[in-house]
Amino acid sequence: MSKGFPETRTDAAMSELVPEPRPKPAVPMKPVSINSNLLGYIGIDTIIEQMRKKTMKTGFDFNIMVVGQSGLGKSTLVNTLFKSQVSRKASSWNREEKIPKTVEIKAIGHVIEEGGVKMKLTVIDTPGFGDQINNENCWEPIEKYINEQYEKFLKEEVNIARKKRIPDTRVHCCLYFISPTGHSLRPLDLEFMKHLSKVVNIIPVIAKADTMTLEEKSEFKQRVRKELEVNGIEFYPQKEFDEDLEDKTENDKIRQESMPFAVVGSDKEYQVNGKRVLGRKTPWGIIEVENLNHCEFALLRDFVIRTHLQDLKEVTHNIHYETYRAKRLNDNGGLPPGEGLLGSVLPPVPATPCPTAE
């Protein structure tokens, strides 16, 4: 006899009125009948487990781009986000680099593993953006790079013999670093975001937020939010892509209160209250990067990595990439690129309309 534990039924007789405890079903329990242990619970919910295992085995790609003037802490922030030295600055400890004369695009890939899940992370840096005296059209090399990745993917997709898993180099997320002036956005910020919010997911971030006191921070954020709205800039998460009410309420809260995230990055650890924390040490105190009272780094990290990582990829694939693809097909006369020219050579971007075979 057990001592108050639920009795395990070792006898064969199974009562028809009291069914055995079974795993919690995804569908509501159907009324029990004879031979009922096969009905009522199908097992559809195990697909989640199957997907999880699959993802763990194959791993996934994530491409993040950082854009902003030099010195705003972009590389340090990316290193802090992924808790590893993944940025361009990490590969050469050369802080004496000169500002390049034109905007360069530098992509560095790393494989990070956590809990059995492998992520192939690519950080795309854009040194030289906004640093010259004349910054007109300095976003063009960036736009070109993003479209080139879409083009690459399109070519693979359109192939007759397709690869099993097309390597995804498309930019899933673009962190745009706003200088913490405390006044407003700069004209360059507006121009960049206007042009690029239509081709990639932009997440505006206020850099080096330890420059501002709490009131200055909240005033600045409000002003930036208002300016973005007035100028019709849709940053991620875009309102039009909210799928259901749950998404909408969650994203609304983020859009209207938290964004743009005011962050501080650091790769140095200090002792605070007996714990080792990432932070910056100044004569008047230690700024803790992961302390929500000090800055919103933890919010950004949770947002990008822990809750919206998959959604970023999906929006890139289903919306931005599809927009690009539709435009390309339209330019090609409704045919997939490659057809109309013996199927082997793709016309240059933007394509001239090809004669359709009637």
Place this chain on the structure above:
Amino acid sequence: MSKQQPTQFINPETPGYVGFANLPNQVHRKSVKKGFEFTLMVVGESGLGKSTLINSLFLTDLYPERIIPGAAEKIERTVQIEASTVEIEERGVKLRLTVVDTPGYGDAINCRDCFKTIISYIDEQFERYLHDESGLNRRHIIDNRVHCCFYFLSPFGHGLKPLDVAFMKAIHNKVNIVPVIAKADTLTLKERERLKKRILDEIEEHNIKIYHLPDAESDEDEDFKEQTRLLKASIPFSVVGSNQLIEAKGKKVRGRLYPWGVVEVENPEHNDFLKLRTMLITHMQDLQEVTQDLHYENFRSERLKRGGRKVESEDMNKDQILLEKEAELRRMQEMIARMQAQMQMQMQGGDGDSGALGHHV
């Protein structure tokens, strides 16, 4: 000099005391009565805390009704010059301080023409002074020349930006440049040292002439020498500005309140604000002198060389002169050739046409 002079002019301890050692005091009294004039220009991108720093330096509010434009408005705006004057009095000494602000600098996407407005303002002030100095009534010349320019460097960069280099090179022969690192509370001490060194290296690399504090004279006291040494070692100054009073360690200080601590404006361990203020105050006279003796004289000699002609550039002038000289040379050569030909004809002809030699070319 004779002993019949009233006794107050004779120092009984040193016979032969004339009394002109009293002169500096007389100058001092006159200057104090007249008051001082000083024009300070502040240049830097928006949002670097220039206005806050000026208000903190002079414990005043120079910009009471300030409206900060949004980014969309900034796209259309060009660089403006805004001068505000304030009279400050302290212990009977009057200072008429003019602060020249340059909103719009560095805001535009294309900043190529950013500094034209500023340079023409500086030249205009020199021009006006030159005109007044050369005029008939020289009693009340108002000195609006820019005596000092605080150039604000962003603490976020890794050194000088291309715009910083271009601007400083354009004005270093016209005005005393004092580079200032703004919003210094963004940086840790190590980052600050690194940035300062980087900036100094780049200034040297590009041959930019910033204002150098004169060394202390050998007859000054040790404290002053030490102070000057400290000031010189801290250039460029990294400052924090604020006029808000915060409670810290039991007393009220001017500072900025963060969740992780309080930055005190007047604490030399936190930033160089006090050093900047000391430098400005103790070297106000020197800044004016260098402006007068170096920058203004440069401007004046250039201007007078050009004379009254409205010529665009010196080079064009030289080319023109060269062309003219060449043309003249050719003319003379032609004239000589003609005269030679005539002489030959004469010798050949025998009976010369007297008119041939008489006519002018």
